[in-house]
Amino acid sequence: MEYQKYFKYLCLFVxxxxxxxxxxxxxxxxxxxxxxxxxxTSFNIxxxxxxxxxKIDQENDSIFKLSSITNQFETRFYDYYPHLxxxxxxxxxxxxxxxxxLILLENGLYGDPNWRINALNQSSTxxxxxxxxxxxxxxxxxxxxxxxxxxxxxxxFHLRDDFDQNRAKKNRHPKQRFVSALWEAPPHTPNLQAYDxxxxxxxxxxxxxxxxxxxxxxxxxxxxxxxxxxxxLNENSTRKLNWKIRKVxxxxxxxxxxxxxxxTVAALISNCHVPSxxxxxxxxxxxxxxxxxxGRCGELCPSNKNCREFIAENYYFLLSYExxxxxxxxxxxxxxxxxxxxxxxxxxxxxxxYFIPSSGYIDATQFSTMSSFxxxxxxxxxxxxxxxxxxxxxxxxxxxxxxxxxxxxxLCLRLHLDSKPNIIDNIHKWWFxxxxxxVHMPS
Ligand SMILES: *[C@@H]1O[C@H](CO)[C@@H](O)[C@H](O)[C@H]1NC(C)=O
Ligand SMILES: *[C@@H]1O[C@H](CO)[C@@H](O)[C@H](O)[C@H]1NC(C)=O
Ligand SMILES: *[C@@H]1O[C@H](CO)[C@@H](O)[C@H](O)[C@H]1NC(C)=O
Ligand SMILES: *[C@@H]1O[C@H](CO)[C@@H](O)[C@H](O)[C@H]1NC(C)=O
Ligand SMILES: *[C@@H]1O[C@H](CO)[C@@H](O)[C@H](O)[C@H]1NC(C)=O
Ligand SMILES: *[C@@H]1O[C@H](CO)[C@@H](O)[C@H](O)[C@H]1NC(C)=O
Ligand SMILES: *[C@@H]1O[C@H](CO)[C@@H](O)[C@H](O)[C@H]1NC(C)=O
Ligand SMILES: *[C@@H]1O[C@H](CO)[C@@H](O)[C@H](O)[C@H]1NC(C)=O
Ligand SMILES: *[C@@H]1O[C@H](CO)[C@@H](O)[C@H](O)[C@H]1NC(C)=O
Numbered sequence: 001m002e003y004q005k006y007f008k009y010l011c012l013f014v015x016x017x018x019x020x021x022x023x024x025x026x027x028x029x030x031x032x033x034x035x036x037x038x039x040x041t042s043f044n045i046x047x048x049x050x051x052x053x054x055k056i057d058q059e060n061d062s063i064f065k066l067s068s069i070t071n072q073f074e075t076r077f078y079d080y081y082p083h084l085x086x087x088x089x090x091x092x093x094x095x096x097x098x099x100x101x102l103i104l105l106e107n108g109l110y111g112d113p114n115w116r117i118n119a120l121n122q123s124s125t126x127x128x129x130x131x132x133x134x135x136x137x138x139x140x141x142x143x144x145x146x147x148x149x150x151x152x153x154x155x156x157f158h159l160r161d162d163f164d165q166n167r168a169k170k171n172r173h174p175k176q177r178f179v180s181a182l183w184e185a186p187p188h189t190p191n192l193q194a195y196d197x198x199x200x201x202x203x204x205x206x207x208x209x210x211x212x213x214x215x216x217x218x219x220x221x222x223x224x225x226x227x228x229x230x231x232x233l234n235e236n237s238t239r240k241l242n243w244k245i246r247k248v249x250x251x252x253x254x255x256x257x258x259x260x261x262x263x264t265v266a267a268l269i270s271n272c273h274v275p276s277x278x279x280x281x282x283x284x285x286x287x288x289x290x291x292x293x294x295g296r297c298g299e300l301c302p303s304n305k306n307c308r309e310f311i312a313e314n315y316y317f318l319l320s321y322e323x324x325x326x327x328x329x330x331x332x333x334x335x336x337x338x339x340x341x342x343x344x345x346x347x348x349x350x351x352x353x354y355f356i357p358s359s360g361y362i363d364a365t366q367f368s369t370m371s372s373f374x375x376x377x378x379x380x381x382x383x384x385x386x387x388x389x390x391x392x393x394x395x396x397x398x399x400x401x402x403x404x405x406x407x408x409x410x411l412c413l414r415l416h417l418d419s420k421p422n423i424i425d426n427i428h429k430w431w432f433x434x435x436x437x438x439v440h441m442p443s
């Protein structure tokens with residue numbers, strides 16, 4: 001029995017030593033992470049009831065019904081899944097059937113017949129791997145070969161590129177999904193009145209689309225504790241993919257901070273004549289604090305540097321304003337900025353806390369006067385800890401496991417999981433009515 005007692009002490013000692021080790025090495029944060037159980041498992045997502053931001057309605061087959069985005073960042077759900085449904089539904093791949101769906105790209109994407117997918121003439125495995133969903137290799141294929149029209153389960157049309165609507169109408173069969181894809185905001189998209197009852201699904205950055213295509217996918221970040229990240233790591237090692245993640249600072253060094261000498265605020269604007277309130281806003285802000293404009297509307301960046309990188313090296317805040325204030329419209333102006341050591345200042349018709357924790361950006365619409373907004377920026381600039389706090393959310397995320405066309409992985413999933421027929425009666429109305437407007441500007 002003596003032996004048992006000693007064993008107990010030995011265990012205790014080993015445990016203490018381990019805890020001590022974790023504390024001194026600071027590893028404990030990472031070690032504890034996997035112990036946190038996400039609130040959501042596979043299809044049981046929605047029901048935080050009071051706070052259902054992503055509502056998935058299973059009652060009548062429309063598994064993917066995304067609605068009522070009433071942002072509640074305090075739920076773990078938000079932390080884990082800032083963006084694409086694929087991150088959720090891949091938790092249980094056995095729900096996807098054994099069959100393979102065919103996606104036909106009917107026309108090009110801004111003239112690129114391959115929609116920025118380099119592997120388009122290669123195997124489905126190569127394609128799906130490029131899109132960061134190799135686990136769907138046997139479940140979907142993507143083609144541009146019009147001869148396969150009748151085989152296709154989905155036909156995707158980019159509404160900014162031309163296509164022959166009559167030919168498509170003539171060839172379609174009722175089981176196929178016609179998918180309308182758009183990345184631009186309504187002021188930059190064509191009239192859609194010719195498409196009543198033509199499409200079955202929408203594929204846009206708007207959260208109420210059937211397939212959501214946020215610009216996030218090009219600058220994708222994934223929560224390190226999410227099951228999706230585990231899946232990605234697993235794929236990376238079992239398939240020997242050699243995926244690289246990009247290093248993003250969650251606490252910019254003193255050296256980086258000390259180099260920021262050119263000023264407080266910068267903006268990067270390439271299109272000066274757009275229907276937004278950007279320039280008047282900047283004129284007004286300039287009365288209270290230094291603001292420098294780069295891009296075609298201002299000064300040129302040094303030609304040997306990425307402009308965003310240059311601004312991040314030399315300024316404290318980047319005004320990440322969109323050229324259109326439209327529902328959910330959030331582009332690389334925001335997402336690309338997140339990879340640099342600079343704090344994004346947002347101003348738009350999006351609740352940005354859908355994408356990142358609100359501790360990561362400053363929302364200009366939340367200030368009642370321009371002078372209080374400017375004062376806040378100046379204070380934050382000179383308060384090192386406060387300034388650095390805007391970066392700390394990044395320590396929980398990794399960057400780099402995404403591609404502009406990753407939303408095709410979502411389309412693939414939806415083709416498998418949602419069999420409910422759907423016809424979009426009036427896509428013009430859905431897209432244009434009430435979707436863009438003025439944003440509250442500090443006075
Ligand atoms: C969701 O939560 C509400 C309230 O807690 C409950 O009444 C309802 O049955 C739940 N729905 C599902 C699908 O679990
Ligand atoms: C099916 O879903 C639609 C849209 O959410 C809803 O309006 C309808 O009541 C649902 N039907 C049934 C039978 O639950
Ligand atoms: C974003 O959503 C959160 C949670 O619903 C809310 O508290 C916050 O006020 C919203 N922000 C804006 C700018 O509407
Ligand atoms: C995945 O779904 C299948 C079928 O619904 C179920 O039998 C299985 O337990 C699920 N696995 C997990 C890990 O949730
Ligand atoms: C899946 O495919 C395999 C081989 O291709 C087959 O043996 C199996 O029965 C299929 N499973 C289902 C659920 O269709
Ligand atoms: C695919 O196309 C690229 C360039 O268009 C070409 O270099 C490559 O050899 C092609 N690959 C296959 C498998 O046909
Ligand atoms: C993927 O695997 C390679 C080789 O083992 C490794 O070097 C790389 O860091 C892994 N990528 C990720 C994202 O873990
Ligand atoms: C910004 O804050 C610094 C330090 O508190 C102060 O000296 C300076 O006058 C302020 N500048 C503006 C424009 O408010
Ligand atoms: C797609 O839309 C067409 C045209 O409105 C309709 O005839 C067809 O039944 C729909 N198919 C599906 C699968 O939703």
